[in-house]
Amino acid sequence: MYPYNSSNDFTLSSIDINKKIKNDVDGSTTEQSSCKDNKDFGYCVGVASQYDLSQYHDELLQEGHYQEKLLPPDIFKLTKSFDTKKSSTSHTAKCTPIKDEPLSKSTNPNILPPKQSINKESIVKKNISINLYTRSNLWHTKYNQRIVYIDAIKRIDIDNKELFKNSVLEKIGKIIEKRYLLGSSIDLSQTYLNIRKYILDKISLLINEDTSDSEILITPGMSVSDLRSSCILNTSFFKKLRDACEKIVKDIQETPDDYLTHILQSNTIFSLIDSNMASPLTSTNTAVIRFSEKKKFLPKLKELIMDTVSNLDSSIICEIKKIDQKNIVSSLFTDAHGVLVSKSLIKNLNLLFKSNENKFASGKFDDNLSFFNNLLEKIGNLVRASCIFHEGVFLPDQSTAEQISKYLLSDMYGISSRFHKKIKLSSNNVALERNYRKGIAISTLTKEKIRTLKLNPTSIINTMSSKSKDMKAGKIEASNDHRYEEIATTSIIKNINQPTPSLMIKEFDLRMYRRTNLYSAENSSSIYEEAIKKIDIDSNKMFMSSVMEEIGAYIKIRGLSESSINIYQTYSNVRKYILERVSPYIRNIVTVTDVLITPEVTLSDLRSSCISNNVFFEKLTKKCDKIVRNISTISDDYFSSIIQNYIFLDSSGRLRITNRKNKLLSKVKLLIMETISNLKINIINELKKFKQSEVVSGLFSNIHGVHIPKSLIRNLHLFFNQNKLPNNDHIANLDSLNDLFTKLLNKIKTSPMLHEEKLFFPGKYTTELMSKYLLLDIYEIPFKFHTKLELQEHISNNVIETNHEKGTISDNYDETESKLLEKSILIPQKKSKWSPNLITYLNIYELAISMIDIDKGNFENSFIYKFKNYPLVKEYFSEKWETTIDFSTTYNNVKNHILGIFYPFLKKIEEEVRIKPINGMTIDELIYAYVSNEDFFNRLREFCTKVISSIKNCSYSALDLMQCRIRLEAEEPKVVEITKKRKIAFCNDMEDLLIRNILNLPDIIVKSIKLIPISKFVEGSFSIFYYMYVDNASLLKIKSVFNNVQKKVANDHLLKKLVNKLSLDRTDKTKKVSSVYKIIGSHIIYKKLSTYKYIRKLVKRELLAIKYETNNPIMVIRNNKIEIANQEVRNKIFDKLELDLITITIRSYRRLCIKIYKSKNRTETKKPFVKNYLPATT
Template identity: 50%
Template sequence: MYPYHLSNNSNVCCISEKKDIKNETDDKVSGNSCYQDKYANKNLDTYHSTGIELKDKLPCNFLNTHTYCELYQNDNYEEKLLFPDVFKLDKSNSINSICDFDDNEPSTSYAVKRPRIEDAVLSTAPNPKKIYPEQRADKEKSFISPSLDFAGQIIKDPNLKNTEQLTQNHAVKKNVTLKFYRRNNLCYTKTNLSIVYRDAIKRIDVDANGLFKKFILEEMGKALKKRNFLKSHPNLSTTYHNIRKYVLGKLSKLLNEDSMDADILISPGMSISDLRSNFISNNNFLKKLRDNCEKIARDVRIASDNYLSHVFQSRIIFKTNDSLNSTNTKISIFPQKDKLIAKLKELIIDTASNLPNSVIREIEKLDQDSIVNALFSNLHGVMVSKSLIKNLNLLFNSNKNKSINGIFDDNLDLFNDLLHKIGNLVRSSCIFHEGIFSLDEPTVEQLSKYLLSDMWGISSKFHDKLKLPAHNTHKTQKLTDDVNLEYNYKKYVVTNISAKEKFQTPKSSLIFTNTALTRSVNIKKEINNDYTHDKTLATSVIKSINQPRHSVVTKEFSLGSYRRINLFSADIISPIYEDAIKKIDIDGNGLFINSVFEELGSSIISMCVTKSSLSISKTYSNVRKYILNKVSPYIRDIINYADVSITHGMYIPEINHNCISNKVFFEKFNEKCDEIVKNIHLIPNDYFLSLIQSNINLGSAGRLKITNRRNKLCSKVKFLITETISNLPNSIGHELRKFKQSEIINGLFSKVHGIHIPKSSIRKMILYFNSNELPNNASDLCFLNNLLTRLLNQITISPVLHKGKMIYIGKYTAELLSKYLLSDVYGISSKLHNKLTPRRISDSPLKGGYEKTVVANTYDDTKLPLLEKPILIPPQKSKWSPDLITSINIYELSLSMIDIDKGDFENYVIDKVSHYPLIKELLTEKEKINFDFSVTYERIKNHILEIFSPFFKEIAEETQKKVKLLHGMTVDELRHAYISNKYFFDKLCVFCNEVIDRIKNRSDSTLVDMIQCRVPLETEVSKVIWIEKSKKIRFYNGIEKILIKNISNIPRIITNVIKLLPNTKLLEGCFSHFCDMYVDNASLLKSKLVFDYIQKKVSDDHLLNRLVDTISTDMINKIEKGNITSKIINSHMVYENLSTYNYIRKLVREKLPALKDKISDPIMIVRNDKIEIADQKTRDTIFDKLKSYLIETTIKSYRDLCIKKYRLYNSKMKSKKLIWENY
């Protein structure tokens, strides 16, 4: 016997020269021949085989197939049921049953084209090992319950070991002849695998038990009896179709999710039944499907009859086969739907409840073509996996912005780089070509070039110039134990294949999962090469990246010309954990919306609205904002000593892992969350009323106003807030795992002068800047050079992000960036950059494993000195009230302090009045003429203030947000913040230009009225000229000119005025006097809201209101006797032996937690001429003072109410007495 070589370079071994290849349906094959699969190619009249050449000529026999009767009659029906192919045997059987590979002979075989792939399996010994039900992976031809628990049986096989080795041993590579190149558009190729589930839903059997059909016959019994159609059959296919369509519509969102096919893995050597099992065992999807089906059932139960009437067909056709009624075999009846809807709802609920099982049953019936078409698409004559197409589209999106000019050779390096990435994706994917294979290297290269042309429009004539690098066969990097890949890549990959080892037979087709994850890292690296792409992210951590680096990677950047940046902006230094809070799912368990539905159920049901139609997103948004405001100060405080660790050489996945595993941060943050929750429990429920929206959107049904019912939901909102905060650490970690790469970059890095610098480094810089004030002589080069040197030392050892990796910036870039940062903070002119020279620092500050301790960290040693005696002490106030809070707009104040620029206005006036006799006389005597236009100038100034005052009020809130109060900021730095407020001055310049255009383009009589009629002359003898009203028009151009001149100079004038403002006046823009200190207005204004809230609660107290009449009546008699008003009021008992004032004090103390909650943010004070965050002792002092003032104010308010009532009664009594006396 000799090997038989076919025309397609395949070979079949161990075939006798005297024997023919037998048909596939034969039960047995000769003992001296290996099993061969044959097929007749439609295009070629030749037969092909698997082409596996055996090294030793060992006999291999088929298993005998069995009928169902045989299976049931024998106890070992399970072992006879399944064909134990090479992928389903254990190690002991594989050694004896399977012939060894010839390692010296490369495989050049084609796969076998079979009508059904799972029917073609390799034979083993006649007595197979018994296979137990829990070990089965192939469900084909087996008797399995359609229960969803089957998916768990597949995945929970305890014998899944050595998966990487097993998968590599099943290496089958395929050489495929591609068609001549013709461009394909990959963007229009559908890559979602939901078509299998959609088709299964469309084919499910509705009303399988026939109960609904039987009910229809009973309801239509009378009508059918009249027409002699009692033995007829109703045609309900339209209703069944509508039910499938209704359910499919409700599931459309789920079926359109990319994550639905996360567990559908494809590996070389899989059979069709393996692929089918992947769909059936897709646990993630089936769990979501079950949840959605339960939701559909709930919605149908509460839906009105009218809502589902369209599902039932309008006409029912009844057919009969009764020979006695041969003249009429069918009739049509138009049923009354209202009588049938209840049963229809039961049918829909039953269909939805059993849908997961029905879908599994339908998928089990799928043929080969349906499964192949769902997983593969035809590209250039080969069926490639849809996962490859999806990855190619992601690759294109991440590289589409790369500049490509018209000359091919100029872009050769770029195209070769793209070809390399495409090649890696193609190698790691599978194809279907009479079986499931990986492509061999020549086919990989050719197909990669085709795909490159598809994506970037490269002509096929340039393919010869492109070179695909040799495949890197180094061992795949290992992952950590907690691998967590994003679904975009988890499901589309297979492992590298090695043909150097013998087959080992896995016990489940799903053993490829772990090795597929390993291979996915390579795919993600290719797609994530451009870190700006926001759709690809690997959250797994590659341990091998941390291997020793043998050289320091530095890079010089082109920073461009200097443009100032506000480093103190919240966007630049905000922690990534705050970004995660903005994305957390509020009310994930649906308890709050269930409460809303229960409270409003009667109103909603009457409007035929389901719970799913309720929109309370506004309430969720308010809750999320409230929570963020509560925890943000704590996050920013904790992050100062528990920041995310970012070091040289790290990749984005590693950085994100450090962010998620920041134990120090999460432990401390968890403590703060518990503390916040305890404080919230002390707050009255009605305090949260403002968080609940007044109107609920019901979709097409309109809106429902719930203003009067919100009180009942306050406790629910409070519970929602506390539960959300309690779970916040876990929720943040969960959201961070879902972050896209662009979101990680935006959360952890800020783009400063074109470089992505870690926010942690910027926060350190700000602490350093806050501790080093700029001297009055801003041009002190010695001082500036010292600052520059320290800053340069830190920047040199701080890595930056470049193309997804942390690297060090070069020496020249670091020096220039340091100068830019100095100018950002201190406002140093860029003209001084050339004069600044840092002191010499070590050229290699990164020695010793690149530890940051090589160069002293000048920021870490920074401590802000606190002096005992403050420099700025506000005047002592004996009493304080919220009315004393100052809200001065510094910019408006500065504008009110300007002096009008007169220019040549007086010379202009002299020209206009030179014909006046008095002026002629003075000119003849050559006496200097000075006009007193002070009234006119004052009118011009007031006119400018009237124009600009609304503008200042309009942008006041946004303007104040740009002036950030920071710990350690000096008054001079606050002044600098006002002067460097780019947002305000940009808006101001635009508004000034608009005002000037209005003045130029229209005549305004008010300008003429600004000229004063009586103009004194500053001469030795007091003289006056009079300008008549009718002649004022001559001065219009002069007034217009002086007005335009002054308005155009307003930005510069305001800046100059702010520079000269006294410190006490400047502080009044953000602070107010409170006892013996300055406290920021934001905190005091929040306390004012609480003051108003508590006083309203006290004034609405029914016990105190009822007591007012008694007190006022009592005062009429006792005041006349000389008793003091306060003593009279306090002499009354209100509740449980509490006097009036004590009862008021009790009410105020109960509401005090609301005050602390409202001012939970850091309180800024001024101490030692610096702005600081109040320490706990100072906060307690402020709260004690506020409590005292609140009690005092509330008591005074109640006393005033009683006195007012007393005076009213007293006046009525006197009036009655006077009337009685007169009568």
């Protein structure tokens, strides 16, 4: 259903351009006869209506049956070349593109051919007559240029090789023969339709994604053919699509077949064959066969879906080449008051309105005249830089742009058209030609690709197809570079629809170099996290009321009011807990939804952008809902440490509520859940209160004396995580560091820096020096090394020369990418002489828990508060209140106690929760699998709850963990003994210390895992085998082979016989051991085989049997990715194992020979002495 807007702005929404035309033969009847002789299928045979039995979706099409969408009149001057009666191409043809005919016979001299370069003189403008103003709500409609891809998916050919069709025919072959049905007439169109729906549903999030970096390039002078090519060359979209399809294929592989039952149609239609003539009857004689048991068809259906998804990108391109011109134009442009404007303009107007909707002083037009004039300028800037379509792509001229801008302003704010004379669009504020050149300069590469595509239209199809095949075979390696590029700190909009402002460049004075921790939360946290630290907790005072119910009587006795109660510590703990739960999600979401920071925006604009960042808040709300659901399943006891132990009553002292906390646990849990549920509103409210200095600290970080965007720092984390060096030898890695320096410099020079509340791009000197400083920070390189860093000419000929005058910001990353990927991989630090004893078997969760730092909480303050009242130290504390007491012994005891409790638990569940490496998984994905292991963390939380209960039931046992001596630092140091009697006063403090750290264990383990060095982390599943990492499971099997071979050698009767013979020979001849090895090797064991050759033969035979009997794959790590070893690598592994096993076995046999020889030698030596001590005979 497509609404049609007439020139008078009437909407005819009842016109259904996809409506089917009923056939005149609808009156046909069907005589059905039930057949039950086949238990697998229920079917009925009769005469069926051709149209009633076929359930086609109105918008999903098969075999090139296209439907046309209505466009407003007078857009195209149609000629004979737009003949709708022209026969369509068969679906079996291989992606035959529709040739774009000109939209008019007359050649328009203003249309710029794609091969010409665009300059100031050749910018094409158009004056178009606009309809009389009629109010329209078009501007706030959510438009998506990617509708062209949706249309293409609805048309893709399913099962073009007919593998699924043949499989179905094979399974119902007996019925077809028995009932004289024509197999080739089978109708599976409903199943194909369902597959398209299924695929569209799976990629709907990607299709509906609203990110400007994926827009389709539209520039003046483009023909419809160029627009079509621009859709095909949308590399950002197709990269994301391939990644999404790869994930979908993996998900489908793991999906049970039964989940796909709904996709297979319940029945199918066949044509009948005359049994006597063996020819098909008339088309009205058809039979229906029902699939009563669908399970037999599901495996092949699953293969068909996976194959379709794998080839989706190339299929889409094939269909785009077939889409007619009208649909291409209607996908990219929309009618606004009689003018076809770019849909991206409507989207930009949406953003503009949301950031200015609440800035009126009053509802009177005259009171807001300056505001509307200013707003008209902003709309005018967007309109003038946005393309329109009228027999080609043009920019609107000044009069057209002004009229459209006024109409759109009236649409947005309800201004009457009679006020249009009072506002005027200036023609001096925006130098259109210069700005346009800036926007178009970066599209040169895309233009070249469009020309290449025209010359060789099948090249991109072949490329897509090869990648799709690799994806199905699991050969595509994960690459996060495109993800890094998508998360650009300062998004330079490459679409012509975005105006480019005048750029300001400034040199900054950087401080003398001092290493900065770029990974600290202070430097990388987002403004939304800062807002959470300030949100109002318990705004409706529900929790406070619950507290009053518990201590109300005491308060009344003391004559105190509710306002005198201080529970701010509890509120602070709630904020801290919420921040810990939400921060990981925020940092993940903000990487793709960060606010745009460009030199022309002000700090006030940035704050407004943060508040109106709807995409961010939508994603955050979904995550908050998930967190709330998880919290609802957690035991109330888990939140005990959040409630403070003492409630302070102004100057009247404090009230201990430890014994009453249990009654408040459910209340504080509810408080947390409600606060998280309302987090979006709370964050927005706090952002509105932010002072300018808080906005600066939330969005920028002072690095080396300059305020740079925190979003840049977050992107640098991703960048360097993907470009880690193999070792710390900076000289050996100089080439890689130079490449990284060049790459980083290109990034820094496109990132605005803040100075005196204004944003500037850094100059040449600042860019180069800051890039060096950041490189030294990340890789911890000594400062003196910065003089050795040089720019790489092969990456960019003029990489330091700024392009700001040209308005182009280009990222020259591609040329260094392959080189960096080869060097930035996980490899063993040194060659290892392998033996079975080198197999590592590391429990990642044990390692993570061993890295915990004790959360001290309020332990020290509470301890000192009680401790200072002892007579022995009272005088000391009165003289020196701020004291230093060493609690390290207590903290160490607590940590060891926790480890002693949890180590056995981790050992017990180790095999059940161990993460198994999967083919194609990256190291980062393996880490993520450990930190998101819900099975493990659910068990851990349950165990934590049990341990906490036992601690509460036996709280005095915790006193044994407290140190017995306290040392007070003073001029004359004092050591105070803490007796068991004195320790009783600290019982609750020790209990709280234990419970707090046990409750936090799940979160602490997650953080610790992320801090484990990758070389250490992989030891949980892999061990070093010479120059590669091999999975432990395979190496442990190999170790068992080593042990078995040595046992067989030791028990071999020929070798045992030789051992005895050698020991006798050595006893008779000499007692020296030095020549034993030579003598062992010189003996002939069997058929001219010496001892060592015989052992080699035994080893090779055993290893050969294992090599060919073992079907399990061997997993290795290559380029930071886990994969199955191919046959070449597998052979190398077994070759090295063979050499190692022979060496170890020969050494083992030598030791056996020497051991037996020495034992017999000692026996012979002792015999004479035994005779001397025999008693004399009488």
